[in-house]
Amino acid sequence: xxxxxxxxxxxxxxxxxxxxxxxxxxxxxxxxxxxxxxxxxxxxxxxxxxxxxxxxxxxxxxxxxxxxxxxxxxxxxxxxxxxxxxxxxxxxxxxxxxxxxxxxxxxxxxxxxxxxxxxxxxxxxxxxxxxxxxxxxxxxxxxxxxxxxxxxxxxxxxxxxxxxxxxxxxxxxxxxxxxxxxxxxxxxxxxxxxxxxxxxxxxxxxxxxxxxxxxxxxxxxx
Numbered sequence: 001x002x003x004x005x006x007x008x009x010x011x012x013x014x015x016x017x018x019x020x021x022x023x024x025x026x027x028x029x030x031x032x033x034x035x036x037x038x039x040x041x042x043x044x045x046x047x048x049x050x051x052x053x054x055x056x057x058x059x060x061x062x063x064x065x066x067x068x069x070x071x072x073x074x075x076x077x078x079x080x081x082x083x084x085x086x087x088x089x090x091x092x093x094x095x096x097x098x099x100x101x102x103x104x105x106x107x108x109x110x111x112x113x114x115x116x117x118x119x120x121x122x123x124x125x126x127x128x129x130x131x132x133x134x135x136x137x138x139x140x141x142x143x144x145x146x147x148x149x150x151x152x153x154x155x156x157x158x159x160x161x162x163x164x165x166x167x168x169x170x171x172x173x174x175x176x177x178x179x180x181x182x183x184x185x186x187x188x189x190x191x192x193x194x195x196x197x198x199x200x201x202x203x204x205x206x207x208x209x210x211x212x213x214x215x216x217x218x219x220x221x222x
Contacts, residue, residue: 002214003187003191003193003194003214003217004030004031004171004192004193004194005028005029005030005031005193005196005210005213005214006030006033006064006173006193006194006195006196007029007032007033007195007196007197007201007206007210008033008034008035008175008195008197008200009021009024009032009033009034009197010033010046010197011198011200011202012201013201017051017054017055018055020201021055021058021059022058023206023207024059024061025058025061026207027206027207027210027211028210028211028214029061029200029210030061030193031061031062031063031064031086031193032055032059032063032064033064033175033195033197034047034051034052034064034065034084035066035068036048036065036068036069036079037068037069038068038070040069040070041068041069041070041090041093041141042068042141049078049079049082052065052079052083052084053083055083056082056083062085062086063083063084063085063086064085064086064088064173064193065079065085065086065087065088066088066112066114066135066175067079067087067088067090067093068090068093068114068141069093070093071093072089072090072093072094072100073089073094073100073103076103076104076107076109077107079109080107080108080109081107084109085109086109086110086111086112086132086133087104087107087109087110087111088112088113088114088133088173089104089112089114090113090114090115090116090141091114091115091116091119091123092116092119097127098130101113101127101131102130105130110132110133111130111131111132111133112131112135112173113134113135114134114135114136114137114141114175115134115135115136115137115155116137116140116141117138117139117140117149117151117152120155121134121155121158121162124159125162128162128163128166128168128170129166131170132169132171133170133171133172133173133193134159134172135175135195136156136159136172136173136175137152137175138152138174138175138176138177139175139176140176141175141176147177148177148178148181148182149176149177150182152174152186153186153189156172156174156186156190156191157190159190160172160189160190161190163190171192171193172190172191172192172193173191173192173193173195174186174191174193174194174195178194178195178199179196179198179213180199180209180212180213180216183213184216184217187216187217188217194213196210199213200213
């Protein structure tokens with residue numbers, strides 16, 4: 001499977017969100033990554049149901065919703081109703097991860113688990129069969145534009161090895177500090193989905209940057 005690119009709208013221009021979503025719709029991006037922050041689980045507040053509901057009709061791209069919030073179980077159904085195709089919650093934010101995965105799947109959405117940089121991937125091995133997507137945070141969650149934490153690469157390798165050993169289809173997503181400088185090494189380690197925020201939206205030509213990220217690993221990068 002060719003890798004997927006999921007631009008994070010946390011780095012978009014909030015005053016021109018409709019324009020930026022239209023750009024993504026017309027681009028070769030695969031998913032739209034929506035970072036939901038509550039100011040409690042992470043030290044920042046972003047956006048929630050109203051923004052997701054407003055942008056969903058503007059594109060047919062997959063809505064990849066990353067909930068960086070406490071008690072995410074309370075809001076799963078509301079995010080699914082607002083248009084989330086993938087709902088990812090943090091391992092560190094719930095005491096009942098297996099139940100939460102079942103809850104997400106019951107809405108018809110794909111179920112994801114995110115791990116903070118300090119959290120070991122083997123903690124997911126007991127329920128790996130229940131998880132559609134593992135989002136490995138390669139920065140400390142809360143703010144865009146941070147530097148990539150390179151110890152993430154070994155976590156990708158370890159997780160990929162376990163997924164392949166069990167012959168699962170679970171995707172590995174990398175979120176934080178992703179760009180052309182590290183995309184290839186991430187894909188070589190086993191990543192399937194690259195979340196790119198600043199790398200896309202701060203580029204002179206965001207569509208061209210998406211194309212370049214899509215072409216990483218091909219014979220020639222555009």
